[in-house]
Structures are given as C-alpha cells and as structure tokens.
Amino acid sequence: MEPKPSCSAAAPSVERKFHVLVGVTGSVAALKLPLLVSRLLDIPGLEVAVVTTERAKHFYSPQDVPVTLYSDADEWETCVIRAWDRSKPLFFCPAMNTAMWEHPITVQQVGQLKAFGYVEIPCVAKKLVCGDQGLGAMAEVGTIVDKVKEVFSQDGGFQQN
Template identity: 85%
Template sequence: MEPHPTAASLVERKFHVLVGVTGSVAALKLPLLVSKLLDIPGLEVTVITTERAKHFYSPQDIPVTLYSDSDEWETCVIRAWDCSKPLLFCPAMNTTMWEHPLTAQQVDQLKSFGYVEIPCVYKKLVCGDQGLGAMAEVETIVDKVKEVLSQHNGIQQS
C-alpha cells in the first residue's frame, strides 16, 4: 500500500500549466493571471502567445517562459494535447461574435472533447458592446484551475 502523500510532498511536485493567449483585448489580463497562477504552490507556468496578443501586454511583464510565433500555432498545440490531461478554455470576444451560432457549435465541440469552459461574462466591452463576451475574471480562472488540479492531482485548495 502506498503511503498517503503529505501536504509537503504535494507542494514539492511540479504541476505544469500552459497558458495560451491570442490577439484578444482579454490578453490585457495575462500579467495578472500569470502572477496569480504562480501563487499556487507547486505550479509551473509557461505561456504560449501569438504575436498579435503582444499588442495588449508587455512580454517583460510575464515572469515565466514565453513562447511566441507569428503563425498562431496554438491550435496545433491543442490538437496534439494529451486528452487525459485537463484543458480549460476561456472564450473572449465581442457580443456579436459570441452570439453567432458558429460560436456555440465550436464551444460545444470543445466541451465534447472533455475540455472545460470557463464561461465569458456579461459587461460593457472595450468595443462598446454591452453583453456577453468578456473573458472571465482572473480570480474565477485561478479558482477553476485550483479546482481542476484538486480533482486531477489531489492538491488541497487554499
């Protein structure tokens, strides 16, 4: 029988989180998101970004490994994803795009793969729209990451 892991041994384990960011105004939240994720004990964070996303934040404000490419290859990373590992996605777009029927189909397709949606929220968007489409708040995302890590790896939520 394997001994029950102690809290100290769980903190020593490294859990890897890959944050993907695209050219959406929601990329403004990346520095804060990375900072809050790094507050989770035992978590290692890496960022994959499109060049267009860098328009919304300064790469110098990201204190972790940052991979970027002008060809927006994040979809290739997702297609190569090990489906036994959790994948969370946070939609962000203007309200008209969010309400388009194709968006619902795409979100449903991702969820059918077992990916976890962190739903967008209703607010006044940068484009002036009032409605759904804003990326979830950083605290909501971090809480969901903690929850998923707890479910998949036995980390105690703090």
Template identity: 90%
Template sequence: MEPKASCPTAAPLVERKFHVLVGVTGSVAALKSPLLVSKLLDIPGLEVAVVTTERAKHFYSPQDIPVTLYSDADEWETCVIRAWDRSKPLLFCPAMNTAMWEHPITAQQVDQLKAFGYVEIPCVAKKLVCGDEGLGAMAEVGTIVDKVKEVLFQHSGFQQS
C-alpha cells in the same frame, strides 16, 4: 498539467510539480495575461509557461510576464490542442465581442471543445472595450485561478489552500 517529482531520492512526501500552459491570442482579454500568470504562480507547486500569438502582444508587454514566453507569428492554438494529451485537463476561456459570441458558429465551436472533454470557463456580460454591452468578456482572473485549483484537485488530489 502533469505531476513531476522533484527528486527521486527525496523524502516520501515528494513535492509535486504541475505544469500549466497559458495560451494567449489576439483579443483585448490579453490585457489580463500578466495578472493571470502572476496569480497562477501564487499556487504552490505550479510551473507556468505562456504561448502567445504576435497579435496578443499588442495588448500587453511581454516583459510583464514573469515566466517562459513562447511566441509564434501564426495562430498556434489548433496545433497545441490537436497535439494535447486528452487524459490531461484543458481549460479554455472564450473572449470576444458580443456579436461574435452570439454567432451560431461560436456555439458550435464551444460545444465541440466541450465534447472533447475540455472545460469551459464561461465568458461574462459587461460593457466591452468595443462598446458592446453583453456576453463576451473573458472571465475574471480570480474565477480562472479558482477553476484551475478545482481542476487540479479533481484530477490529481492537489491540495487546495
């Protein structure tokens, strides 16, 4: 998320633009992508783009995402994260079935992301599409949007509404 002045000759209180990149991978949680993007667009001063894997598109219609959609046939997230400017916030929302969530490798990976300073929006417990009941469902859209607002406020003085 990066502030950008809309016009250098504008009035002293220049509207700030914040850029949010939403990454979507091949999880059933991708179903929430259109709603998440729509709710993020309700935040004044926020510009949103989406990068998605081809597998993620099986869970939603790209026409339902009202912003620029970047697509890649490969799993892109490691490249995006490795190239990320670490002075800027990065939030991640894990989503997987309960067995995957409970695997020790998952805890190591989540801990590593947090060690880099990235912010976890924890998964929640519920009955999952696969039939499992337990942790693994992506956080609710409202929770994610609230966390984005909180992080914007902490990192830039963004005015919460």
C-alpha cells in the same frame, strides 16, 4: 497541465510539480495575462509557461510576464491543442464581442470543444471595449485561478494514465 515529480522518489513525501500552459491570442483580454500568470504562480507546486501569438503582444508587455513565453504565428496554438494529451485537463476561456459570441458558428465551436472534454470557463456580461453591452468578456482572473486550484487539489492533482 501535467504533473512532474520535483524530488527523488526515495524521499518520504514527494512534492509534485504541475505544469500549466496558458495560451493567449490577439484579444483585448490579453491585457489580463500578466495578472493571470502572477496569480497562478502564487499556487504552490505550479509551474507556468505561456504560448502567445504575436498579435496578443500588442495588449501586454512581455517584460511584465515573469515566465517563459513561446510565440509564433497564430496557428501554433491550434497545433498545441491538437497535440494535447486528452487525459489532461484543458480549460478554455472565450473572449470576444457580443455579436461574435452570439454567432451560430461560435456556439458550434464551443460545443465541439466541450465534446472533446475540454472545460469552458464561461465569458461574462459587461460593457466591452468595443462598446457592446453583453456576453463576451473573458472570465475574471480570480474565476480562472479558482478553477485551476479546484482541479489541482482534486486527489492531489490531475489524472494520470
């Protein structure tokens, strides 16, 4: 998320635009993408774009996402994250089956993301599509949007370095 002035600097009050880049991978949680984007667009001053893997498109219709979609091979999203300006907030919302969530590699990877300063919006427990009952479902759209609003509203926006 990056602030961008949308009015001339000479204007008495400068409306700032904030950019949100949503990354979505080939998980059943991608079904929530159209709703998430729609709810984010309801936040005044927010512009949204989506980076999606081709596999993610199996779970939603690109025509239902009213913003620019950038898609490529699965590894593209990791490149975006590696190039991320770490002074800007980055949230991640895990989604996987319970066995994957409980695996020690996942614990290690989530810990590493947090060590980079990225903010986890934790998964929730429920009956998953695979039939598992337990942790692994992506956080509810409302929870994600509330976290974005919280950061967006802090001191009129995000840190600037």
